[in-house]
Amino acid sequence: MARPRKHKTEKEQINAARKRRREWYHRNRRMESAKSLERYYHNKAINHHPQTQLRRAQRPSPDVDAPVHASASALANSPLISLQIVRLNTQERLTSAQKAMHTWRNDKMKIRHKTSNMQHIVELWTSGSLQAWGNALYLNVQHDTNAALAESKLEPHVTFGQHLQDCFEDVSRRSFQDDPSGSLGIWGAAQLVRREIARAVDVVEEFCLILRDGGITSLRDSYTGQSLNFQII
DNA sequence: GGGTCCTTGGGACATCGACC
DNA sequence: GGTCGATGTCCCAAGGACCC
Numbered sequence: 001m002a003r004p005r006k007h008k009t010e011k012e013q014i015n016a017a018r019k020r021r022r023e024w025y026h027r028n029r030r031m032e033s034a035k036s037l038e039r040y041y042h043n044k045a046i047n048h049h050p051q052t053q054l055r056r057a058q059r060p061s062p063d064v065d066a067p068v069h070a071s072a073s074a075l076a077n078s079p080l081i082s083l084q085i086v087r088l089n090t091q092e093r094l095t096s097a098q099k100a101m102h103t104w105r106n107d108k109m110k111i112r113h114k115t116s117n118m119q120h121i122v123e124l125w126t127s128g129s130l131q132a133w134g135n136a137l138y139l140n141v142q143h144d145t146n147a148a149l150a151e152s153k154l155e156p157h158v159t160f161g162q163h164l165q166d167c168f169e170d171v172s173r174r175s176f177q178d179d180p181s182g183s184l185g186i187w188g189a190a191q192l193v194r195r196e197i198a199r200a201v202d203v204v205e206e207f208c209l210i211l212r213d214g215g216i217t218s219l220r221d222s223y224t225g226q227s228l229n230f231q232i233i
Numbered sequence: 234g235g236g237t238c239c240t241t242g243g244g245a246c247a248t249c250g251a252c253c
Numbered sequence: 254g255g256t257c258g259a260t261g262t263c264c265c266a267a268g269g270a271c272c273c
């Protein structure tokens with residue numbers, strides 16, 4: 001005899017599964033909404049209309065699926081993740097974020113909405129986790145023998161990050177005018193996004209600096225010595 | 234009304250744990 | 254150790270909410 005049933009009817013089982021998924025979603029809300037947004041822009045890029053896809057009859061092997069959908073937590077927690085998977089993932093994230101950035105308009109949209117939009121773009125770019133993203137960037141270049149080649153892979157991230165900083169500068173400034181006391185949360189949200197962008201740029205620029213100074217070996221030493229900091233300061 | 238984003242639920246698989 | 258239900262996790266589509 002095996003474990004006794006807790007959910008005796010089919011209805012109880014279905015309700016328990018729903019509850020389980022809802023709770024999981026709310027625990028991972030930020031990551032899930034970022035992924036959903038990424039899917040939206042991905043589908044939009046493939047087809048002008050969000051595409052209706054056939055449900056998979058069976059889950060494909062991780063080797064096939066992981067490059068596109070590897071999650072931030074999976075990246076962060078999987079030391080054995082292949083170089084190929086990481087390279088595709090960081091590049092695709094950058095591409096998705098660049099596409100999303102095309103929708104950025106410097107018009108009269110409300111500051112709160114613009115901040116929210118930029119937050120989504122940053123999450124598309126960095127997967128919502130600077131730690132996982134920094135790890136992925138490092139794994140992407142660690143096997144390069146040529147430091148210049150490694151730097152050339154990182155350069156698009158610097159350029160994109162600086163572009164985000166330029167675009168968001170005005171929003172950051174106007175957020176103070178709209179919410180000088182900070183009581184509305186507008187200014188605080190804008191500053192958080194501004195710091196996230198700045199930190200991401202700092203991370204990649206630090207990689208480039210180390211590469212220039214001491215090459216791949218130096219970068220590897222910094223990484224393994226855990227002297228690289230991916231957190232928001 | 235259309236575009237964008239978020240939330241929910243189904244399907245599938247992995248892992249855990251109770252029970253023998 | 255094997256069985257099997259519970260739970261956690263992930264991918265995805267669909268539909269609703271929100272905003273312009």
